[in-house]
Amino acid sequence: DIRMTQSPSSLSASVGDRVTITCRASQTISNFLNWYQQKPGKAPKLLIYRASTLQSGVPSRFSGSGSGTDFALTISSLQPEDFATYYCQQSHSTPLIFGGGTKVEI
Amino acid sequence: QGQLVQSGDEVKKPGASVKVSCKASGYTFTNYGINWVRQAPGQGLAWMGWISARDGNTKYAQNLQGRVTMTTDTSTTTAYMELKTLTSDDTAVYYCARLKSDAFDVWGQGTLVTVSS
Numbered sequence: 001d002i003r004m005t006q007s008p009s010s011l012s013a014s015v016g017d018r019v020t021i022t023c024r025a026s027q028t029i030s031n032f033l034n035w036y037q038q039k040p041g042k043a044p045k046l047l048i049y050r051a052s053t054l055q056s057g058v059p060s061r062f063s064g065s066g067s068g069t070d071f072a073l074t075i076s077s078l079q080p081e082d083f084a085t086y087y088c089q090q091s092h093s094t095p096l097i098f099g100g101g102t103k104v105e106i
Numbered sequence: 107q108g109q110l111v112q113s114g115d116e117v118k119k120p121g122a123s124v125k126v127s128c129k130a131s132g133y134t135f136t137n138y139g140i141n142w143v144r145q146a147p148g149q150g151l152a153w154m155g156w157i158s159a160r161d162g163n164t165k166y167a168q169n170l171q172g173r174v175t176m177t178t179d180t181s182t183t184t185a186y187m188e189l190k191t192l193t194s195d196d197t198a199v200y201y202c203a204r205l206k207s208d209a210f211d212v213w214g215q216g217t218l219v220t221v222s223s
Binding site: 032034036038043044045046049050053055087089091094095096097098099100101 | 141143150151152153156165167168201203207208209210211213214215216
């Protein structure tokens, strides 16, 4: 199985900060990497698919990059509504493993 | 755009089974697969498996093989996930999610399954 390692597991940031979360796959997955945002008590929400494609309706301050084994999610200017937990997920092959999550806190 | 609406929360005793439904609307049901994901309290997301809504093909997570069954009913555009021989480790929120462009773009609201004696 492909393992997904996300870092950091948590971070503290302020409104307006630039935030980057990284995700590393244990083997190459081309660009089959997705990012989700989850707020407490809610279902996850798709932000980025295929490493860098912004899901419809997602603000442009979110961006994704990378290919192969190393990927990143960047929030260019953190907004109050962005405080949440973020997960990466590989969709190259089953099982469709998620990373451990990154909690973004104030 | 599409919507997935799941059945209500459940409380089960150890050893029992649970069947969660996921009603799809707003899109052509048979054009997309449905995945099931669970999240134990305070934990991350765990993929459980996938079913093709077109032909019923399935793939399950290895740790659930033999205990999980995913099905669909195209007449009612509903997907189902049944989990048998429940233990306390199965206490979690269970989500269904549509697979589109290799990502989960539409999610159900979640169903809390509590396993307790």
